Amino acid sequence: MSNPFSAGAAALDARGRLRPRTRSGRLTPYLLLAPATVLFAVFMFYPLLYTLYLSFFDWNMTRPTKEFVGFENYISVFTDPNFGKIMGNTALYILLLLLFDFAAPYVFSFILSFVVQKGKNFYKSSIFLPSVISLVVGTMIFVWLLNPISGPVSAIAKALGLTVPIWSNTQGLVIVVLSIITSWKIFGYNFIVVMAGVSSVPLEVVEAARLDNIPTWRIFLNIVVPMSSSTGIYVLILSIVTGMQQIFTPINMVTKGGPDNASTNLIYAVYDQAFGFFKTGTASAYAILMMLLFGFLLFLEFKFVEKSVYYEN
Amino acid sequence: MSDKNTIVFDHVEKTYQKNTVIRDLNLTIPAGQRLILLGPSGCGKSTTLRMIAGLEEITGGELRMGGRRVNEVPSGKRDIAMVFQNYALYPHMTVRENITYALRVHKLDRAELETRLHSVLEILGLEPYVQRKPRELSGGQRQRVALARALVKQSRYLLLDEPLSNLDAQLRVQARKELVKIHDLYQQTFVYVTHDQVEAMTVGQRVALMNQGVLQMVDTPYRVYNRPANIFTAKFIGSPSTNILDADWADGVLHVQGQQIRLPDCWSWLAERSGEHELCLGIRPEHIRLQAGRAENGLTGTLRYVEDYGNKRGIYVDVGGTEVVCMCDRVPCAPGETVSFQLDSDHLHLFSRTTTNSLGYPDEVTESDDTQWDSREELLSYGTSA
Amino acid sequence: MKTKPAVSVSRASLWHIPLAFLVAMALVPVLFALLYSFKSLQSIYGDAGLFTSGFTLDNYRDIARQLPIVQITLNTLTVAVLVTACKLLTSILAAYAFVFTSFRGKTVLYFLLISTIFIPFTVTMIPNYITVSKLNLFDSVLGIVLPQLADATGIFLLRQTMRSIPKSLIEIAELDGISRMRTLRDIILPICRPSIVATGIIFFINSWNEYVWPTLILRSKENYTLSLAMQLFSSSEAGTEFTTVMAMAVISMLIPVVLYLIFQRYIMSTFASSGIKG
Numbered sequence: 001m002s003n004p005f006s007a008g009a010a011a012l013d014a015r016g017r018l019r020p021r022t023r024s025g026r027l028t029p030y031l032l033l034a035p036a037t038v039l040f041a042v043f044m045f046y047p048l049l050y051t052l053y054l055s056f057f058d059w060n061m062t063r064p065t066k067e068f069v070g071f072e073n074y075i076s077v078f079t080d081p082n083f084g085k086i087m088g089n090t091a092l093y094i095l096l097l098l099l100f101d102f103a104a105p106y107v108f109s110f111i112l113s114f115v116v117q118k119g120k121n122f123y124k125s126s127i128f129l130p131s132v133i134s135l136v137v138g139t140m141i142f143v144w145l146l147n148p149i150s151g152p153v154s155a156i157a158k159a160l161g162l163t164v165p166i167w168s169n170t171q172g173l174v175i176v177v178l179s180i181i182t183s184w185k186i187f188g189y190n191f192i193v194v195m196a197g198v199s200s201v202p203l204e205v206v207e208a209a210r211l212d213n214i215p216t217w218r219i220f221l222n223i224v225v226p227m228s229s230s231t232g233i234y235v236l237i238l239s240i241v242t243g244m245q246q247i248f249t250p251i252n253m254v255t256k257g258g259p260d261n262a263s264t265n266l267i268y269a270v271y272d273q274a275f276g277f278f279k280t281g282t283a284s285a286y287a288i289l290m291m292l293l294f295g296f297l298l299f300l301e302f303k304f305v306e307k308s309v310y311y312e313n
Numbered sequence: 314m315s316d317k318n319t320i321v322f323d324h325v326e327k328t329y330q331k332n333t334v335i336r337d338l339n340l341t342i343p344a345g346q347r348l349i350l351l352g353p354s355g356c357g358k359s360t361t362l363r364m365i366a367g368l369e370e371i372t373g374g375e376l377r378m379g380g381r382r383v384n385e386v387p388s389g390k391r392d393i394a395m396v397f398q399n400y401a402l403y404p405h406m407t408v409r410e411n412i413t414y415a416l417r418v419h420k421l422d423r424a425e426l427e428t429r430l431h432s433v434l435e436i437l438g439l440e441p442y443v444q445r446k447p448r449e450l451s452g453g454q455r456q457r458v459a460l461a462r463a464l465v466k467q468s469r470y471l472l473l474d475e476p477l478s479n480l481d482a483q484l485r486v487q488a489r490k491e492l493v494k495i496h497d498l499y500q501q502t503f504v505y506v507t508h509d510q511v512e513a514m515t516v517g518q519r520v521a522l523m524n525q526g527v528l529q530m531v532d533t534p535y536r537v538y539n540r541p542a543n544i545f546t547a548k549f550i551g552s553p554s555t556n557i558l559d560a561d562w563a564d565g566v567l568h569v570q571g572q573q574i575r576l577p578d579c580w581s582w583l584a585e586r587s588g589e590h591e592l593c594l595g596i597r598p599e600h601i602r603l604q605a606g607r608a609e610n611g612l613t614g615t616l617r618y619v620e621d622y623g624n625k626r627g628i629y630v631d632v633g634g635t636e637v638v639c640m641c642d643r644v645p646c647a648p649g650e651t652v653s654f655q656l657d658s659d660h661l662h663l664f665s666r667t668t669t670n671s672l673g674y675p676d677e678v679t680e681s682d683d684t685q686w687d688s689r690e691e692l693l694s695y696g697t698s699a
Numbered sequence: 700m701k702t703k704p705a706v707s708v709s710r711a712s713l714w715h716i717p718l719a720f721l722v723a724m725a726l727v728p729v730l731f732a733l734l735y736s737f738k739s740l741q742s743i744y745g746d747a748g749l750f751t752s753g754f755t756l757d758n759y760r761d762i763a764r765q766l767p768i769v770q771i772t773l774n775t776l777t778v779a780v781l782v783t784a785c786k787l788l789t790s791i792l793a794a795y796a797f798v799f800t801s802f803r804g805k806t807v808l809y810f811l812l813i814s815t816i817f818i819p820f821t822v823t824m825i826p827n828y829i830t831v832s833k834l835n836l837f838d839s840v841l842g843i844v845l846p847q848l849a850d851a852t853g854i855f856l857l858r859q860t861m862r863s864i865p866k867s868l869i870e871i872a873e874l875d876g877i878s879r880m881r882t883l884r885d886i887i888l889p890i891c892r893p894s895i896v897a898t899g900i901i902f903f904i905n906s907w908n909e910y911v912w913p914t915l916i917l918r919s920k921e922n923y924t925l926s927l928a929m930q931l932f933s934s935s936e937a938g939t940e941f942t943t944v945m946a947m948a949v950i951s952m953l954i955p956v957v958l959y960l961i962f963q964r965y966i967m968s969t970f971a972s973s974g975i976k977g
Contacts, residue, residue, distance in 0.1 A: 036793040043848075046826065108717070184728065270821040288822070393874055414875075
């Protein structure tokens with residue numbers, strides 16, 4: 001299964017490892033791991049802690065001194081009139097990302113693994129293609145495709161007697177379109193990963209269910225989903241984690257969080273506070289909130305996968 | 314050969330955390346001998362082999378190879394060649410590259426390398442395949458490449474870990490003959506792990522039988538079969554396995570399942586000398602001659618079930634609630650009827666029920682093998698015969 | 700892998716409709732960009748509208764006139780090559796250590812490194828920005844490259860592949876007295892080559908497409924990467940440069956798409972099969 005967290009236990013079985021050959025050999029693992037570990041420490045773990053630290057200070061990145069303000073930044077985040085909107089939008093984004101990049105790939109990978117038999121490779125490779133293309137490019141193309149005045153979608157709509165709304169100015173719709181643009185890029189990747197889990201469900205199990213006349217949707221929900229749930233949970237979390245980060249690109253390029261904060265979210269708020277208003281304190285407080293959300297997901301991942309949810313392997 | 318290629322296990326132990334997998338192993342493998350490590354899965358035979366190879370750390374005792382303690386000597390310095398069960402061929406190298414890889418790394422003289430290569434290729438009939446990759450070979454060919462790679466090193470020790478278990482039955486028979494011939498040619502000290510007793514008997518000059526990390530018996534195939542040192546050995550060797558019946562020795566008579574049997578004098582004397590009362594009687598299915606009805610001084614039971622093997626028949630007899638298997642040419646009577654058999658003095662085994670060890674064999678029971686039997690102690694000792 | 704259908708053929712074939720829709724969603728934007736990058740704006744606003752049949756390279760010439768596009772492409776390439784090489788190196792070393800050596804704290808360290816997948820970019824952004832500014836690396840290739848020289852996904856994928864190498868292969872090398880470095884070079888790396896290539900391609904493509912971090916670091920046009928050059932067009936007057944933008948899009952996606960088409964099988968199987976038997 002494609003899940004980096006499920007792999008741990010088996011790897012570390014006492015008999016599986018090779019012993020260090022010599023005394024100097026005992027240092028080898030640490031030397032080998034030093035580059036990655038140091039880089040992660042400097043550019044991942046230290047920044048994480050530093051962001052936490054900054055969230056308790058008032059600073060603008062250029063002033064020589066930082067002023068300690070305690071929980072002031074968090075309070076101003078929570079009392080910000082836009083806070084409710086930001087969190088609501090974040091929730092809506094997550095909901096849409098889960099729909100487009102978790103539920104849909106799951107269903108389609110089941111169909112491609114067990115229902116449809118022709119054209120598997122064609123479907124797989126075409127669907128994966130957008131994930132190698134920059135979201136900047138994707139966003140630009142979609143902006144033109146959906147251009148309400150001269151885009152082809154509006155041309156077709158006009159021919160059918162419909163009008164395309166100015167989506168980037170429409171509350172609600174703007175989030176849906178931005179999510180679709182982001183999903184255009186990440187759908188294929190998630191699809192391939194979840195497909196690995198789904199297609200590892202033995203065909204015999206599915207065939208046995210067919211013999212018992214179990215409806216297809218039940219085979220999916222009662223057999224395939226539980227049997228591929230480790231990969232499933234990984235992709236679920238991945239769609240939130242990468243989706244939330246990727247969605248920054250179309251927001252920043254098209255709406256800058258507008259109209260009237262209708263498309264902003266936690267990720268964009270961090271950027272906006274830091275590089276729009278140069279308020280590192282509030283930006284960091286938002287970032288820590290984001291991290292707490294992701295940390296919670298990480299916890300879920302460990303909890304579920306360590307309990308080895310289901311029977312893969 | 315001198316003892317310079319001898320392998321000696323001296324009170325060797327192997328523990329993983331709290332789990333002891335090898336207990337007080339004492340075993341001598343004389344130079345140039347083919348020794349088989351035999352036992353059920355998980356008995357520690359592979360661990361024993363891997364300790365020789367230096368792939369498992371020895372947690373207690375001493376392992377000597379060629380008279381030298383090697384506990385701390387790394388694998389690469391032990392002058393060992395090994396054939397793995399999965400062959401461990403390098404998938405990205407051709408047959409030729411696989412065989413010569415180690416020699417090339419160690420910068421063996423080019424001419425010497427070619428000579429050795431061609432000699433093993435010829436012996437194993439691999440010449441047509443030198444340019445192939447492992448995935449383009451059949452199972453039998455892969456096995457021979459693995460063997461070639463081991464032989465080309467011309468090391469002092471050759472270790473084989475279930476080398477034939479991935480081959481089909483026919484190929485296995487052929488391969489084991491080949492292995493014996495090759496060993497006669499190279500005369501390396503040869504340690505071979507298998508769970509298959511037929512393989513063990515046919516390939517080995519001596520067989521070391523292990524169970525649950527404890528060495529049960531080391532001897533020639535003949536003696537392992539005919540003079541099992543304990544109940545485990547008696548039951549493990551031979552198929553169907555030896556019938557073991559609880560028997561009590563009292564008043565000069567053997568009480569088996571409520572029936573009384575007088576033993577031949579030499580056996581009575583042995584049982585008496587042992588001072589034990591709770592015994593086990595062992596009889597191999599192929600040594601039982603069934604007859605319909607009751608027999609004088611025989612064990613009586615009811616015929617229950619017959620299996621037809623084509624050449625032989627397996628007959629299941631209920632003797633006072635215990636099932637006894639007999640291999641016979643013909644069926645003496647119908648199921649449900651009474652049958653009986655007498656004990657054959659030449660094919661009888663007595664064990665102590667408390668220690669499960671053999672009581673030994675009377676001098677009158679002769680061996681057709683040239684090695685002679687003296688005492689039980691010697692049976693359990695190591696490295697004297699052959 | 701051929702599998703038999705689990706559902707009757709006639710009903711199953713209905714599923715080709717939504718699948719075809721997915722394929723259209725994936726490919727239409729790409730084909731749209733490709734098609735219109737070769738059309739002139741005038742012809743589109745003419746009678747034939749979007750269905751014009753003209754062909755022109757003017758859009759590409761426009762880009763070359765407005766931007767140092769060759770330089771920008773080279774910048775993108777330099778960043779991507781550096782990032783890929785370093786990420787591969789650090790991932791290979793770490794994966795090797797996790798699979799083939801034993802040491803105290805292995806599990807903890809593995810989970811610690813892998814958990815970086817969950818650290819969102821925004822959390823590290825500000826401190827890394829400050830670090831790069833302190834090192835005076837703004838507006839430079841090194842400034843972009845520096846924070847991304849190690850990658851948890853790479854460690855994970857290569858560890859998966861290395862774990863699938865039978866242990867006996869390494870043992871036979873050990874038995875034959877072959878050094879660890881030699882074993883890595885002659886045995887492990889060649890066997891892992893397909894997934895190293897695939898992982899490398901993914902690193903390369905992701906770095907090529909990198910947007911947020913270069914936006915923060917780069918200042919001058921001659922140091923821009925393609926993503927940033929692309930963004931210039933998003934802020935420019937809408938409508939007027941429609942076809943030029945499509946040409947820019949084609950330039951930006953050309954290399955990733957070509958790489959993908961060449962190494963498709965490697966990439967797919969690394970994501971798919973490296974996962975199975977986790």
